[in-house]
Amino acid sequence: MEAYPKLTIEIMGLVADKWSLLTVYILGEGTLRFSELRRRAVPISQKMLTQTLRVLERHGLVVRRVLPTAPPQVEYSLSPLGRSFLSAASVICAWTRDNLAEVDAARQRFDQERSAA
Amino acid sequence: MEAYPKLTIEIMGLVADKWSLLTVYILGEGTLRFSELRRRAVPISQKMLTQTLRVLERHGLVVRRVLPTAPPQVEYSLSPLGRSFLSAASVICAWTRDNLAEVDAARQRFDQERSAA
DNA sequence: CCGGATCCAGTACGATACTG
DNA sequence: CAGTATCGTACTGGATCCGG
Numbered sequence: 001m002e003a004y005p006k007l008t009i010e011i012m013g014l015v016a017d018k019w020s021l022l023t024v025y026i027l028g029e030g031t032l033r034f035s036e037l038r039r040r041a042v043p044i045s046q047k048m049l050t051q052t053l054r055v056l057e058r059h060g061l062v063v064r065r066v067l068p069t070a071p072p073q074v075e076y077s078l079s080p081l082g083r084s085f086l087s088a089a090s091v092i093c094a095w096t097r098d099n100l101a102e103v104d105a106a107r108q109r110f111d112q113e114r115s116a117a
Numbered sequence: 118m119e120a121y122p123k124l125t126i127e128i129m130g131l132v133a134d135k136w137s138l139l140t141v142y143i144l145g146e147g148t149l150r151f152s153e154l155r156r157r158a159v160p161i162s163q164k165m166l167t168q169t170l171r172v173l174e175r176h177g178l179v180v181r182r183v184l185p186t187a188p189p190q191v192e193y194s195l196s197p198l199g200r201s202f203l204s205a206a207s208v209i210c211a212w213t214r215d216n217l218a219e220v221d222a223a224r225q226r227f228d229q230e231r232s233a234a
Numbered sequence: 235c236c237g238g239a240t241c242c243a244g245t246a247c248g249a250t251a252c253t254g
Numbered sequence: 255c256a257g258t259a260t261c262g263t264a265c266t267g268g269a270t271c272c273g274g
Contacts (some may be wrong), residue, residue, distance in 0.1 A: 003156075003158070003159040003160075004139070004158075004159060004160060006160070007217065007221060008213065008214070008217060009135060009139075009160065009268090011213050011217055011220055011221070012135040012138065012139065012209075012213050013135045014220075015209060015212070015213055016133050016134055016137075016138045016209060017129045017133060018126065018129040018133040018234075020133075021133045022121070022129065022131065033236090034235080034236055034237075035235065035236075039120075040120060040123060041120070041121075043120075043121060043123070043126065045267065045268055045269085046236095046237080046268095047237095047238095047267065047268070048266085048267060048268085050236090050237065050238080051266095051267090056223055057227070058223070058227045058228070059220045059224050059225075059227075060154075060219065060220060060222075060223025060224070060227075061220075061224050066236095070237075071210045071235045071236075072236065072237095072272085072274080073235075073236080074235090074236060074237085077250085081216065081219060081220070081223070084216070085212060085216070087208075088208045088209050088211075088212040089124075089209075091204075091205045091208045091209075092118040092132060092133060092205050092206075092208075092209060093129075094205075095132070095201070095202060095205040096125065096128050096129050096132055098127070098169070099198065099202070099221060100124065100125060100128055102177065102193070102198060103128055103131075103177060103178075103198070104124060104128070105174070105177075106176050106177025106198070107175055108178050109175070109177075110174070110175045110176075110177075111175070112205040149255085150256090151255075151256055151257080152255065152256075162247070162248055162249085163248095163256090163257080164245065164248070164249090164258095165255065167249095167256085167258085169245095183256095185243085185264080188254090188255045188256080189254085189255065189256065189257095190255070190256085191243070191256060191257085234238085
């Protein structure tokens, strides 16, 4: 018997990914075009953004809409499922922001004790 | 100007990791020894569990306590910081559980449309 | 402007074997 | 029991070039 099925871990891996979190978090601000999204999600690379958006689209969290213009424009937005995930993602992002200093301090303490060997 | 500092992304990477989430989530049940933790966190490998616990300990989320027995026992538990993170992690875990089916369905739909090319 | 394709260094991860 | 060490494979993620 497997405590956590493969599928669960797989989806966790999708959802518990820093770029996914960041992307969804920023898309929470509204519908954005690729280049604008990239600018706001610095320092994500273009490749990772493309890749992350594909994965999120594939799993139904993000809607990709190509506008029939020249040059073509592509808009990204959250699906209803994506918005429901946003509320969870926000909690993680907020925690990170609020506890950044403490986590960093703990790490420095840990590393210092180590180097004292 | 960098929208998200390197440190923030680094901590996000720590915190937005499937094994970290899972480990903290399970440690939420209480203090556990290594082997018991491993059993409950299936299908995590022993190596990944060790590694994840080190990282979590280093960043102040987990407390490692070696008992002076023979054979040695090691207990892991959440620090106060870890418990504060648990509430955020739980939200992600709960979302995953509740939306597993829908995400999986979206993926199958997406893949089917793709293969119809 | 919005990406895809390719190359490559580095890392994740599992399997296995060994230690105090 | 609770790890550490090593190996091999697969994937990550940046850099760069290319194309509609």
